[in-house]
Amino acid sequence: MAGFVVCAERDNWPQAGRFVEIAGSGELKSFEDLRRYTPGRPILVYLTHPDYGRLRALLKSLKSGTTDVVIYCSTRPAPEEAAELGRLVGETRPRRTTVVFGAKAAAAALLKHAGSSEAKRSPEGCGPRIRRLRENFGLTQTELAHAFGVSLRTIQNWERSGEPSRARGARDLEELWDALRDSVKAADIPAWLRSANDAFDGRTPIDLLKDGKARDIISEFRRLQAGEPV
Secondary structure (H helix, E strand, O other): OOOOOEEEOOHHHHHHHHHOOOOOOOOEHHHHHHOOOOOOOOOOEEEEEOOOOOOOHHHHHHOOOOOEEEEEEEOOOOOHHHHHHHHHHHHHHHOOOOOOOHHHHHHHHHHHHHHHHHHHHHOHHHHHHHHHHHHHHHOOOHHHHHOOOOHHHHHHHHHHHOOOOOOOHHHHHHHHHHHHHOOHHHHHHHHHOOOOOOOOOOOOOHHHHHHHHHHHHHHHHHHHOOOOOO
16 A cells, blocks of 8 residues: 555644554654655645644645645534635645544545555556656656666666666656646746756756756745745
8 A cells, every 4th residue: 555644743743643553654744844845645634723824834835746635633623613624725725635524534535545546656667657757857868867866777677677666766756747737838848947047056957857856846846835935
């Protein structure tokens, strides 16, 4: 089963940790952790009170990604608070976010999303995935090998045989591609990747990718989505 992430305030980690044990493949993260790094896995947001400001910032940072989110309110909110939560989700991520008020419903929704996420990834295999990412960004096999920190032969083997890999950078490239498609016109993406950018000290995004720094570009997207200054 695909792993997932449980997001909660650190004071609530002992209670939220019960969900991590459901499948033995989850991990706990704080709201601040997820603002800095967006996982390509389903997320359970564990709430004990209506901290909607922090929740709004998190959902906005995830908006352009494909991550599924389950919001679990362990303490049933008042009607007006529940209505505010509904409006918040409707304004930010209505299509990939579920709100539940019971522990069993939260566990069931999380497992469903985790299983669905795994099923979507499995049929394609490693080879087409790696090759598609490389072609999306216009990278050569040598450049992708350097970005992933592996040998050229490794990339060639992955693309030819489709054997499972542990390419650490593949998930980052997939997340970055999703963010680009939501923020830049498709026809403009190649030019954007190869244009000097002040946000990266005058370097081009494609040069950062070749150096294995896709996360730096993703972090800049998330920072801007959260409304932080350039």
